Amino acid sequence: MSENTNGHEKHITSYTTYFLVWVALMILTFITVYISYFDFGQLNIAVAMFVASIKAGAVALFFMHLKFEDPITWLYALFPIGLLFLLIGMTILDTFTRIFPI
Amino acid sequence: MEEANMEHDAHHDLHMTPEEEYSSSKLGMWLFLGTEIMLFGGLFAAYAIFRAKYPELFLESHQELNREMGAVNTGILIFSSLTMAIGVTAIQRGKQMLAGIMILVTIICGLGFGVVKYFEYGSKFSHHIYPDTNIFFSLYFMMTGLHMLHVFVGLIVLGVIMVMTFQKKFDEKYSTPVEMGGLYWHLVDLVWIYLFPLLYLVG
Numbered sequence: 001m002s003e004n005t006n007g008h009e010k011h012i013t014s015y016t017t018y019f020l021v022w023v024a025l026m027i028l029t030f031i032t033v034y035i036s037y038f039d040f041g042q043l044n045i046a047v048a049m050f051v052a053s054i055k056a057g058a059v060a061l062f063f064m065h066l067k068f069e070d071p072i073t074w075l076y077a078l079f080p081i082g083l084l085f086l087l088i089g090m091t092i093l094d095t096f097t098r099i100f101p102i
Numbered sequence: 103m104e105e106a107n108m109e110h111d112a113h114h115d116l117h118m119t120p121e122e123e124y125s126s127s128k129l130g131m132w133l134f135l136g137t138e139i140m141l142f143g144g145l146f147a148a149y150a151i152f153r154a155k156y157p158e159l160f161l162e163s164h165q166e167l168n169r170e171m172g173a174v175n176t177g178i179l180i181f182s183s184l185t186m187a188i189g190v191t192a193i194q195r196g197k198q199m200l201a202g203i204m205i206l207v208t209i210i211c212g213l214g215f216g217v218v219k220y221f222e223y224g225s226k227f228s229h230h231i232y233p234d235t236n237i238f239f240s241l242y243f244m245m246t247g248l249h250m251l252h253v254f255v256g257l258i259v260l261g262v263i264m265v266m267t268f269q270k271k272f273d274e275k276y277s278t279p280v281e282m283g284g285l286y287w288h289l290v291d292l293v294w295i296y297l298f299p300l301l302y303l304v305g
């Protein structure tokens with residue numbers, strides 16, 4: 001098999017791995033839908049976002065092959081997530097700390 | 103650069119080895135996906151603000167959404183991600199026929215997603231719910247609409263890649279476009295993974 005410029009063998013994920021990830025994603029989806037019928041109050045959104053993040057992680061790591069990527073690709077993948085937290089965090093801070101709300 | 107090691111395939115007349123092309127394409131694609139996350143990020147920020155400001159409105163409005171349809175679409179999209187991933191592995195192993203069929207299944211799933219969305223929007227409009235009904239539905243139509251736009255773009259991209267796959271343009275030595283198309287399609291799935299609970303499940 002050919003080599004990347006950075007000298008790693010290109011990783012080929014097996015069909016079985018994909019299938020297992022898909023099963024996990026489906027189970028997690030059922031869990032999110034199921035628990036949405038119960039009311040945990042403020043915890044609702046936290047639980048939903050937690051499960052969604054596990055699903056997103058599984059998609060990125062296995063379907064998008066991030067698990068087998070080099071550090072520079074990880075940097076490219078994680079940097080926008082940092083920016084996203086900055087964007088949302090700063091907007092929330094700004095909106096809810098105004099003395100004279102707009 | 104070892105010229106002697108460079109393979110000059112008929113279908114690959116670039117000034118790079120396939121490996122170099124793959125590496126740089128991959129970084130470029132991830133950079134683009136980063137900008138896509140930031141594009142949706144603006145809307146997620148708006149969602150966070152308005153949800154915190156008007157929790158009752160969000161709770162009431164989200165009950166108008168059809169949870170079952172949303173769940174069906176989640177299933178369709180996750181399955182299409184599976185078939186796309188299988189397609190990528192297939193082409194990396196040189197199985198052109200299987201790869202082409204898997205991309206075709208992915209496209210059919212994407213179309214199915216669009217059909218469900220069409221009925222969903224239709225039922226909203228028939229209940230006189232429009233983007234200007236309130237801030238929740240503004241965000242709902244904007245976020246799902248922008249996502250739908252990405253599905254359409256993905257369908258065009260995958261359509262081209264599918265035709266090229268069936269024309270045997272890709273094989274185990276050179277499969278970069280299939281892999282890049284796959285990354286894009288998975289991102290569309292990834293965005294929906296957050297949209298579904300935020301809009302349909304927790305109001």
